[in-house]
Amino acid sequence: MILITGAAGNLGNAVIENLLKQISPQKIAGLYRDANKARAFTKEGINVRVGDYSDKSSIEKAMVNVDKLLLITSNDENALTGHKNVIDAAKAAGVKHIYYTGGALNKNVKQSKLGLLTDAYITTENYIIDSGLTYTIFQNGLYSEIIPFFIGYDAINTGINFPAGEGKATFAKRTEMAEAIARSILSEGHNNKIYLTTGLPTYSFADIAQMLSELSNKTVSYYSPGPKEFEAQLREYGVAEGDIWFSSLFAAIIKNNEYDITASDLEQLLGRKPTDLKTYLKETFIN
Numbered sequence: 701m702i703l704i705t706g707a708a709g710n711l712g713n714a715v716i717e718n719l720l721k722q723i724s725p726q727k728i729a730g731l732y733r734d735a736n737k738a739r740a741f742t743k744e745g746i747n748v749r750v751g752d753y754s755d756k757s758s759i760e761k762a763m764v765n766v767d768k769l770l771l772i773t774s775n776d777e778n779a780l781t782g783h784k785n786v787i788d789a790a791k792a793a794g795v796k797h798i799y800y801t802g803g804a805l806n807k808n809v810k811q812s813k814l815g816l817l818t819d820a821y822i823t824t825e826n827y828i829i830d831s832g833l834t835y836t837i838f839q840n841g842l843y844s845e846i847i848p849f850f851i852g853y854d855a856i857n858t859g860i861n862f863p864a865g866e867g868k869a870t871f872a873k874r875t876e877m878a879e880a881i882a883r884s885i886l887s888e889g890h891n892n893k894i895y896l897t898t899g900l901p902t903y904s905f906a907d908i909a910q911m912l913s914e915l916s917n918k919t920v921s922y923y924s925p926g927p928k929e930f931e932a933q934l935r936e937y938g939v940a941e942g943d944i945w946f947s948s949l950f951a952a953i954i955k956n957n958e959y960d961i962t963a964s965d966l967e968q969l970l971g972r973k974p975t976d977l978k979t980y981l982k983e984t985f986i987n
């Protein structure tokens with residue numbers, strides 16, 4: 701049995717969809733915090749397990765008969781404690797292989813802005829490696845799908861207002877990362893490997909504005925406000941505090957070039973070139 705955590709989320713859901721193309725639903729289980737979110741897949745016949753990383757006993761129950769586990773990172777405040785609960789429970793239950801989705805981080809950065817994400821990503825990876833479990837870690841670049849969240853779907857008309865300065869980052873489609881993860885779970889040769897699942901090359905938001913200009917034949921401006929100015933703007937628009945925190949954190953991380961890293965691992969795992977960023981922007985902002 702393969703257990704996918706974060707099964708109601710974008711990545712987990714997409715991994716399950718990819719697995720379902722190749723194996724029977726009876727071999728797949730999804731971990732949900734809320735059983736109601738599992739409805740669509742219950743119809744397909746996958747096993748539904750209800751649990752929260754922070755609730756040890758729910759996680760222990762979820763591990764029954766699990767051979768392979770995909771732990772999808774959480775980025776809440778207590779992410780590390782929750783991740784450790786899942787890893788410990790997997791070990792105790794005799795799970796044979798753990799797969800983890802971390803972040804593609806540029807280790808040359810001196811003063812990291814990752815904050816809480818340091819634990820969610822780096823400390824968790826080290827905990828998995830030290831656990832003795834067979835592992836595969838996917839250090840995911842930024843999702844291309846996150847760009848409209850940061851700049852709005854109408855960016856061609858509004859211009860880009862995002863405090864990422866001239867920082868560069870790697871972007872790849874989350875759906876293709878999910879496909880690569882599912883392929884790896886179902887194939888051999890990934891024991892104790894760490895993959896940088898990223899797009900190539902890296903781009904700044906000025907580059908993204910330039911690409912949108914070329915695609916739309918309009919001049920798309922890019923303005924990088926100060927962090928306080930940005931937060932005040934979002935508050936004025938009524939954006940939820942959690943989303944303000946998330947956008948501001950990622951802008952600071954990108955400005956600091958912490959996702960300025962690439963490799964060809966995603967291409968190798970997919971067996972084809974990942975969708976390039978300009979094509980993604982065209983699909984999303986033009987069509």
Ligand SMILES: NC(=O)c1ccc[n+]([C@@H]2O[C@H](COP(=O)([O-])OP(=O)(O)OC[C@H]3O[C@@H](n4cnc5c(N)ncnc54)[C@H](OP(=O)(O)O)[C@@H]3O)[C@@H](O)[C@H]2O)c1
Nearest residue numbers: 706707708709710711712733752753773774775841842843
């Ligand atoms: N690389 C990037 O660009 C990027 C961007 C954003 C986030 N991320 C990270 O990548 C992860 C996956 O991305 P995504 O797009 O699939 O995010 P998502 O749609 O927010 O899904 C995250 C999933 O994790 C589950 N989850 C979170 N905390 C949990 C806990 N304590 N116990 C059990 N389940 C928990 C959520 O459960 P519920 O459905 O119950 O909420 C949700 O299903 C995110 O969680 C985040 O850490 C990466």
